[in-house]
Amino acid sequence: MKLETFLHHLHFDPEKITPPEWQVDWDDAPLPYKLYRGLPEIPLTGDVPLTLEKREAHAENGLEELGAFLWYVYGLTRYAQYGFLEDPEDKTTVSYLQLLRRFVPSGGALYPNELYVYAKIKDVPTGIYHYDVAHHSLRLLREGNYDSYLSRSLGDCDVSECFCTVFVSTVFWKNFYKYNNFSYRLQGLDAGVVIGQTLEVADRMGFSSRVCYQFLDRSINHLLGLTEQDESVYAVIPLSIDPSIQWGDDFNKEEYVSTAELSQEVPLLKTETYNRSKRVLDYPLLREMNEASIFETTQSFVKIKKDGRVQKSYGTELIMLPFTESFSYDLASVCRERHSPDIDFILEKVSQTQLATLFKEVFSRPYQNDLDGTDGKTGTRVSLYGFFYNVEGVSNGAYAYDKGSHALSRITDGDFREILQNALTMPTVNLFQVPLCLHLVADKDHLKEELGYRGYRIQQMEAGILLQRLLLISCALGMGGHPLLGFDAKLCDELYQAEAKQITSLIQIPVGPYRSRAWLKGSLNS
8 A cells, every 4th residue: 555545544534444354352462561671770759749830940850850750741640440331231230441541641541652761860870761651660771971862863952951851652563453554643643642741741840842853763763772663763852951942943954964874873772571462463554654754864854834834714704712811720630630531521511711711722832843943833733623512602613713813713603513423433422412522633735745754643743732732721621621533534624614725634622521430540659
């Protein structure tokens, strides 16, 4: 299958990319976390702060701060058990499901990503570490200073002033075993929500951050000791305690840095890992997509022009939303409360103030990245559309949010809940009970013109960043959000009249009030 066809099917006809005879071998499922054997272990304290209000940067960070940061980003945070009826006719037989959860959502709770850090802090040797989620500890992969190696791999980002650099990788098998080729779409979004949570926690802990999507893949994977057929880094995030740090925006295109030369500077790293699966199937399309997305030299790096893409003329009627005060909340308590309500949504009216606050806050924190330069703006690569029902002062219908004017642009009137419900491939959510059915929307070419096939996964990651922020703000406003990929993107695009703008719906997020679920849950921190 051609890669262009694969991406089209992945988005619009996902049933065409999964073999009809595909069956999930649940008994041979991999672990949701990676385990290394025989590496030095540095335990991290489970005594993490119970609140995460905005704070000033510390002069120096140690193991305690790094441990709290990693736990809030991607640690095992909750053990949950809830009951359900397998047979609706049999009210006496209740089955129970046990889950180990984290503060970020993940398709099927499979968590295909892993975190690595290059740490330069007191209390531990400078070097490359894997975050061992299962034991809340660090595993030392390489000891030593790799500032120069990393800076050249990133092209325009000097990490010498950073106390920590985070690597977000994807382990392909961790969700391929269940979702087959559809896992490629999930992996980019899952990486994005991890990046989004990283940015949120870093901001609360007083760290400056920058997301690097462009780097020499094989050099970074080589440094971490990853086999790229199994696992590959999707994003690199340097962290600094200096709020005024200049990350650099004028990398020298004439300076030619190649993977082949750079990787020779450090020896091959051999490690032993365990993932529980006895039979790992091949995933040739995922390997081919990863190969086509790799950058071999820094001359492949680009800057994307801010040409107002996505935000085009929506129509003539704008509904101005009220301007609200700056919204603040305790990130830690919101993280503990946030979950995907699925069947627990209840239909209640959403006020204009809630709606205005939600939309404004989702886009209120531009982030530094290596696509836009140093002005800290994300351009307009991902936008927010939605179908509204029972919203105060807003007639039922489809709308686009214009963040520049903080207004809604009406696309079409009507109650679309029945259409949207019938368009779900797996009706796990009752959309008749949901006042806001939102979609993150972006260009249909998935940034392929500027970034080649790498653009698809970057677009998914940027959608994931906004998704995580939307879920956190929804929770802080007393509502819940439930990310869905099992929806008919073609139908939603038609209702949004998206074809003329060459944009498409990336993910669907029902948002609204919900009832408390009866479940037993316990925190996994001290």
